[in-house]
Amino acid sequence: MAEGGGRAGPGPAGPNLKEWLREQFCDHPLEHCEDTRLHDAAYVGDLQTLRSLLQEESYRSRINEKSVWCCGWLPCTPLRIAATAGHGNCVDFLIRKGAEVDLVDVKGQTALYVAVVNGHLESAQILLEAGADPNGSRHHRSTPVYHASRVGRADILKALIRYGADVDVNHHLTPDVRPPFSRRLTSLVVCPLYISAAYHNLQCFKLLLQAGANPDFNCNGPVNTQGLSRGSPGCVMDAVLRHGCEAAFVSLLVEFGANLSLVRWESSGPESRGRRKVDPEALQVFKEARSVPRTLLNLCRVAVRRALGKYRLHLIPSLPLPDPIKKFLLYEQNSRAVVDCSEEEAICRASRHRLLPL
CATH class of the missing domain: 1.25.40.20 (Ankyrin repeat-containing domain)
Incomplete structure (x- = not known):
């Protein structure tokens, strides 16, 4: 040990x-x-x-x-x-x-x-x-990223991310039965993205997502969903609504590709089961996002980032792509700025960089 x-x-x-x-x-x-x-x-x-x-x-x-x-x-x-x-x-x-x-x-x-x-x-x-x-250490349940996310120290969080910190969850707590002191995760509370939302730290929440944090954490691992207590939020979006977070939190999750079907309509009523009320504007943003198909451009961005994986996102600036596209993939530029770059110009640049067959 x-x-x-x-x-x-x-x-x-x-x-x-x-x-x-x-x-x-x-x-x-x-x-x-x-x-x-x-x-x-x-x-x-x-x-x-x-x-x-x-x-x-x-x-x-x-x-x-x-x-x-x-x-x-x-x-x-x-x-x-x-x-x-x-x-x-x-x-x-x-x-x-x-x-x-x-x-x-x-x-x-x-x-x-x-x-x-x-x-x-x-x-x-x-x-x-x-x-x-x-x-941090595998002998301690918390991590530097988790604490910085909880208290809202975005400056410290940036430094940790720059040096390759895991932005999803304490990587030492796994569902594996070995070693003996490991235990299955049974709560969203262990997730830095969740804790930043629970304490309404929007800047940290965005930094984690930009660094590749899973917007659907708790639904595709490693949490043991069988062990969740009754009434617990099932995913990050569900938790964001229940904690009364502002609409910006919901918008970010939508933008970063969260699966909106994971939230049951009955769990997103005007009042949460906890002490806070659901923010009406946030709930409206969620409902609108769920009722309208996502743009192909945003779907492509999410797909590219997932294909790269969170540990390779920092390599995006070195890709042979036009700067607007690289900034778009890093969420440093909006969709409109990328669209303004003509399709012909983008294709020519991509061809010159051997990204597309001539």
């Missing part, structure tokens, strides 16, 4: 659990970690002290040591402490001196995760540039 990869799984619970946690997550027993000057300096952002201490080999060898420092109770590395406090200069210095970026604490949290949770964009960017896993 620990980051080293060679340690055994969890030992017996009860009286031995504390000892097991020490063994798994501390390089030395806690009583041997009396000198916490390195950790204390990281906590207060004292870069000068860090520079001075790490000139000595004894401290350089302890740079990844997990210890309970004077201001904390959780055994953490200096890097994790500096990231929590948002001392970007200390984070950068510790990494350059050999701190491992993806070590986890006893909660399974990485330095990147705690930087995101505490809203420290600079520290998060430094960690990402140093190779930190943008998805």
Whole structure:
């Protein structure tokens, strides 16, 4: 379970659990970690002290040591402490001196995760540039993307997406029965797209969709729909309506190809079963979208993006296509701008780039 990869799984619970946690997550027993000057300096952002201490080999060898420092109770590395406090200069210095970026604490949290949770964009960017896993740790149920989507930190979310974070769901929670600590998903709550809508964070909602988040998540995996509680929303669109989200949320889902037939008409009445009322304008947008066929142009865009897959969408700017079409595929330009580019011109350009047979 620990980051080293060679340690055994969890030992017996009860009286031995504390000892097991020490063994798994501390390089030395806690009583041997009396000198916490390195950790204390990281906590207060004292870069000068860090520079001075790490000139000595004894401290350089302890740079990844997990210890309970004077201001904390959780055994953490200096890097994790500096990231929590948002001392970007200390984070950068510790990494350059050999701190491992993806070590986890006893909660399974990485330095990147705690930087995101505490809203420290600079520290998060430094960690990402140093190779930190943008998805966090498989030992923790949440992810940096999920938290940024929940609290509406679009700036942090952009950085995570730029470094390849999974925008759909915590990729460590799978329906697979192995390893033992995996469990089947039974709720939309685990989905970043859902949580951004539940907290009405429209900018994050759009960023996730642009990055390839599945607008029909919960209907084609990996959630176990058999385990959904009665009355739970069946898909993202259903959840958006139930949570009283504004019409812009519905419009985005329609634009990004959500399957509108997944929402039952009886679940989209004037009042939701929860505490909020369905937004009348949002409901009207949904009904109109459901009653009118989608344009061929938008259907083509959705089809192309799905064929590429979310992990290759970032390659669209490098495709041999006219700029208006590339911007259209990235949702940076509307349909009208693409239509304004004459069909003959588009065909000629595509032919020159060997996209169409002459």
